[in-house]
Amino acid sequence: MKRPLLLFSAVFCFLHLNSTAQVADRTALAKSIRSDSRLDTIQARAIQLLTGFSAGTSYDEVWIRDFNTFIKGSLKIQPKEKVRTMLLMFFKIQGDDGNIVDGVVDSAKANGGYKYRYSALLPGWAAHKNTVETDQEFSLVQAVKKYVDLTGDVSILFERVGAKTILQRMEDSFAYILKDRWSEKYGLVKGATTVDWGDVQPEKGWGVAINEHTKWSVDIYDNAMFVIAINDFLAMKPKAYQTQKDWSALAATIKANVRKHLWMSEAQKYRPHLYLNGSPFSKTFDEDKILYSGGSVCAVLAGFNTKKEVENINRQLLAAASKEKHATIGFTVYPPYPESEFPNMLPYSYQNGGDWTWFGGRMIKGLVDYGLVKEAYAELIPMVDRAIARKGFYEWYNVQTGEPKGSGDFRGEAGVLFDAVESLRQWAAKN
Structure with missing residues (x-):
């Protein structure tokens, strides 16, 4: 009878020591996060910039x-x-079919070459919709959720704009997606x-505008944004x-169809596109190799x-970043589309292989949510160091030259x- 007891004691000691080591590791990591002055610096600089609402100065x-x-931050x-007033502006100029505009601007400055719309509910302002995007509706609902969470102001949900409440208008925006931006074939946006x-x-x-050359497709970004928006809407609406x-x-259906049609299990990555009316790329071009x-x-x-x-x-994002001297996990796509396939945007420029903290930085919360805090901290620091060294918040960075x-003041x-x-700080406070 002694051997089982000895074995039990050994296992217990191992588990106890392992648990103790994990707690010590978490404590040390939390201490590092709390004491890192760079994080204080970047938040302070960010707050100084967030006195306005335009995308950048x-x-x-x-x-x-x-x-x-x-x-x-605002x-x-x-x-x-x-x-609150700024959020309501987007509802005041919402389309009759429920669509949400891309941007609003002082009507005196409406000279960007867009097709502008106006509304009696929003005098003095003009708006335009980038029609190749499918994320404005989702972005607005997500923004309202953040506002409600931070302010506790649920009254905005019942604010009437015209004849409808904001709750109704958010659902109208979802209905627009299902009517105008929905693929019945795949059950996806x-x-x-x-x-x-x-x-x-x-x-x-x-x-930026749909035309006779537009190739319709299904991708992961739009569908992920829709599900986040749906979950946000359901979380803030009264029981x-x-x-509708x-x-x-x-x-749940979107998630299942994403897993079925877009997630490539063997490659452990998402397929860039599923095409509905033909691909804009040559038949010899293997787009599925590109990491989004x-x-x-x-x-x-x-x-x-x-x-x-x-x-x-995450490993694939890090591997892509390692290919270029000045890249972080914000490296948009790897490899970039060659000019022959994407003539409207050269390789390593803008969204075709530029480095955008605007998206790389969002991965930090994702990693924290999955308990990958050590990785989150390590991957945030290069982005923080770069912003501090450059003394500004830039839209994107060239991964080859740095x-x-x-805009040097990209909010x-x-x-x-x-x-x-x-x-990271919220996690550190708990650990």
Whole structure:
């Protein structure tokens, strides 16, 4: 009888020591996060920039896909009434079919070449919709959820804009997607073909508007964003509120269809596109080899993957970044599309292989959510160090030269870095 007791004691000691070591590791990591002055610096600089609502100081427009990513930081420095007013503007100029615009701008500055729309509910303002995107509706709902969570102001949900409440208008935006941006073949959201989360079509010309050359496709980014928005809507609506549709069932269906049609299990990555009316690329071009970072990050945030799959996705992002001297996990796509396939955007430029902290920074929360905190901290630091060294928040960076590109005061990057630090600090406070 002694041997089983000895074996039990040995196993117990091993488990106890292992558990103790894990606690010590977590404590040390939490201490490092709490004491890292770089995180204080980046949050302080971000807050200084988030006094406005446009995408950056070189832009006149307020774009909802950008605002959604820095609204948390905005609420740290802006009166909640001002933030609320900005959110309501997008509902006041909502389309009759439920669609949400891309951006709003002072009508006196509406000279960007877009097809502008106006509304009697929003005098003095103009708006435009980038029609190759399919994320404006989802971005607005997600932004409202962040606002409600941070302010506790649920009254915005019952605010009437015209004859409808904000709750009704959010559902109308979902209904627009199902009517105008839905693939019955795959049971998934569709949109124009772009690079990952991008807003430009491959063909030469005005790439932000659907035209006779548009190739419709299904991708991971749009569908992940929709599921996040549905979950946000269901989380903030009152229990007694009767929805227009069983949105929870739809979210489950989308997740199942994503796993069926877009997730490539053997490669442990997402397929870039499924085409509905032909591909814009040559028959010899193997697009499935391209890694989409932004869409993959959003899929992680939407809860589409297991922890093991998230680890594999993260390893692939790190491997892609290691290919270029100045890249981080924000490296949009790897390898970039060659010019012959995507003439509207050269390789290693903008969304075709540029490095965007705006999306790389979102992976930090995803990693923290899956318990991969050590990885999250290690992968955030290069982005933080770069922003501090450059003394600004830039839209994107050239991975070959390290040169910053676009607006030097890009609020999207500031907001995402602020949120990334916040997610790490919240974990550290508990550990």
